[in-house]
Amino acid sequence: MKKEFGQVVILLLLIMVVALAIGLSTIGRSILEVSTSRKSEDSSRAFSAAEAGIERAIKQNEDFIGTANPVGAVNTLNNQAGATILAGGINTSTNALGFINVTKRDFAQFWLASPSTSDKFYTGTSFDIYFGDPDIDGTKYDKNVPEKRANQPAIEVNIIYWDGSKYQTYRRYYDSRKDTSGTPTPDPRLDNNPSGNNVCNVYSPAAIATNDNVLTNYYCKVTVFGFPNSGSSFPLMVRVRLLYTDLAHPIALKPAPGLSLPPQANIYNSSGTSGDVKRTLEVTNYRSVMPQFFDYVLFSANDLIKN
Amino acid sequence: MKKEQGISLIELVLVIAAVGVLALLISSLPSSIQSIRNSGNTSLAREIASKQLDSFRKQTYANLANGINSFTDVSLSKLPTPTAQYDIEDCPLEICASGEEAKTIKVTISWYETGKLKSVQLSTLVTEGGLGQ
Numbered sequence: 103m104k105k106e107f108g109q110v111v112i113l114l115l116l117i118m119v120v121a122l123a124i125g126l127s128t129i130g131r132s133i134l135e136v137s138t139s140r141k142s143e144d145s146s147r148a149f150s151a152a153e154a155g156i157e158r159a160i161k162q163n164e165d166f167i168g169t170a171n172p173v174g175a176v177n178t179l180n181n182q183a184g185a186t187i188l189a190g191g192i193n194t195s196t197n198a199l200g201f202i203n204v205t206k207r208d209f210a211q212f213w214l215a216s217p218s219t220s221d222k223f224y225t226g227t228s229f230d231i232y233f234g235d236p237d238i239d240g241t242k243y244d245k246n247v248p249e250k251r252a253n254q255p256a257i258e259v260n261i262i263y264w265d266g267s268k269y270q271t272y273r274r275y276y277d278s279r280k281d282t283s284g285t286p287t288p289d290p291r292l293d294n295n296p297s298g299n300n301v302c303n304v305y306s307p308a309a310i311a312t313n314d315n316v317l318t319n320y321y322c323k324v325t326v327f328g329f330p331n332s333g334s335s336f337p338l339m340v341r342v343r344l345l346y347t348d349l350a351h352p353i354a355l356k357p358a359p360g361l362s363l364p365p366q367a368n369i370y371n372s373s374g375t376s377g378d379v380k381r382t383l384e385v386t387n388y389r390s391v392m393p394q395f396f397d398y399v400l401f402s403a404n405d406l407i408k409n
Numbered sequence: 410m411k412k413e414q415g416i417s418l419i420e421l422v423l424v425i426a427a428v429g430v431l432a433l434l435i436s437s438l439p440s441s442i443q444s445i446r447n448s449g450n451t452s453l454a455r456e457i458a459s460k461q462l463d464s465f466r467k468q469t470y471a472n473l474a475n476g477i478n479s480f481t482d483v484s485l486s487k488l489p490t491p492t493a494q495y496d497i498e499d500c501p502l503e504i505c506a507s508g509e510e511a512k513t514i515k516v517t518i519s520w521y522e523t524g525k526l527k528s529v530q531l532s533t534l535v536t537e538g539g540l541g542q
Contacts, residue, residue: 118427125434132441139448143455146531154534161509161536
């Protein structure tokens, strides 16, 4: 009798343990699911609120690039989630402004005048352009070894300036395959540049700090000068395009010593919160500019007459 | 020693406790399973709503007409007796304090679950020339 009774207790215990395990795991899972779905819902709400904040900041600042002082904490959407919006400009101080991966289908755009008002900002008469990825051909550049400069580009620098009554362009071409003395290295490409300034001033220049304070190496440095910047004429923007390459290269513009570029774009930072969840979005908003091919379009208010 | 007869009090208490725990577990199982299903539905509804919000961002701003409308989505039929609607309004002054040209869009997905109405709502602002435009 006693023996059998002991067996029943063990059996009962076993069944209870199994039932407990099943029950607890189901309850645990349901708690997990509920909290996950609540968090992901909060996360979606916070994200929508952050997006709403960005939209509002863009709308408020669409004509004011660089002034960048607007919105504080804003309850963008009632009863649901709030967004805090901060805005600032891409400010280069005296650093260079760099673009990392520019391809031949693209171009690097630098404002020299204030992007929002088109007022004169840059006072210098020259600036430096750094371009080319020094490591793109496998090893560090050697201008005397053809295979170590196979993919190095030439550039077109297009400066759009205001001459006091109308907009004009000032165009220069620079080939990385020309020596500082102007002597072509074995296979120069831009032979016919009339200015004679179409050379790299420095090969493999020392790394320069760009707007994000990262030291970056470039292959070739050229100094662009000669564009009008006095009296009522001043440069508006610089557009740099790559030539003779299928690969992406970095391009940077460094202002003359002591000078700086105007703020180039607005940066909006919006944090949405809902419940315990906070999500932050950062958007960089450049002023829209004409695409590259418009550099080669002739605009005229009247009919064009060919003489 | 005298041979024990019948069931002792401790044994009785143990059995009652065991049965009680088991009963509690078994009774809570359906509601657990229900809440798992509910959270699955909520996640699905949230995804449908955020997808719809994204599609509004890509639309031309001028095409965002004010009003309440319903919409459909391929995943909507996975919810029990669902309704999906969006509400587009001009941004009210308490939000767009300086009168920015913007629309508030609210997307609401609701469905019935064990006789109760459940819903998920997402709302945001869309402006002309804003994100995605």
